[in-house]
Amino acid sequence: MSDLDQLTQSLARNLKRWRGERGFTLDALAARAGVSRGMIIQIEQARTNPSVGTTVKLADALGVSITTLLDYEQGPQVTIVPADQAVRLWSTPAGSRSTLLVGAETGGPLELWSWVLMPGDASSSDPHPDGTTELLHVTAGELTVVVDGTAHAVPAGASASFDSNVPHAYRNDGAETVELIMAISVPPVR
Structure with missing residues (x-):
């Protein structure tokens, strides 16, 4: 799997997870983020790679960092990023x-x-x-x-x-x- 594929899969999984943890429907997240419901569906199904602006809007609407939205593994207390x-x-x-x-x-x-x-x-x-x-x-x-x-x-x-x-x-x-x-x-x- 390429880095881009891994990033796309990670974003799809994390967006679904954080939307669920926040209790946001697709429509609620779309309204909060200013991103279309269809775009959110495509991202959650790993069918698209959103722009940086869209990713920032989604992270802001969920109240998480871009790091958290894109991270495919939650690390220990100390995180070293090579x-x-x-x-x-x-x-x-x-x-x-x-x-x-x-x-x-x-x-x-x-x-x-x-x-x-x-x-x-x-x-x-x-x-x-x-x-x-x-x-x-x-x-x-x-x-x-x-x-x-x-x-x-x-x-x-x-x-x-x-x-x-x-x-x-x-x-x-x-x-x-x-x-x-x-x-x-x-x-x-x-």
Whole structure:
């Protein structure tokens, strides 16, 4: 089985499991996530590989991290994620990418990401649930983070935090590669 097939099977199994644990019908999850009922059925039957945006919406609606939604094995108390097993969820032909390094569920989903943005590239995100916070630290270049329509420059060595329950985006408006580490904390579903 290929890595993509394994990921598709894992997502199907975990989506069904978490939907059941939350007591959500297909229609309820579709409404919460803004994803069609038909798409959820296709994902749960492992007949499609959803976009990163769809996967994020489903994880947010279920109140779990993307790590949990994609994980095919629940590990011990200490989880070591080798570099070659980190999950790349977004990339561009220019070489920009985001990689989910590790995640946890204690007190709500918590994710640690590594991002690379090549000059001229950008990535936009829909609003996350209320109470979601993003923390980032730029290690190279200058990141432009746009939060609810306002652009903020974050140079190398600087850090930023913001409530991400509004539209937001990450851009590289400069001439050099931007590298950053990001943590996302999502409140538990109540």
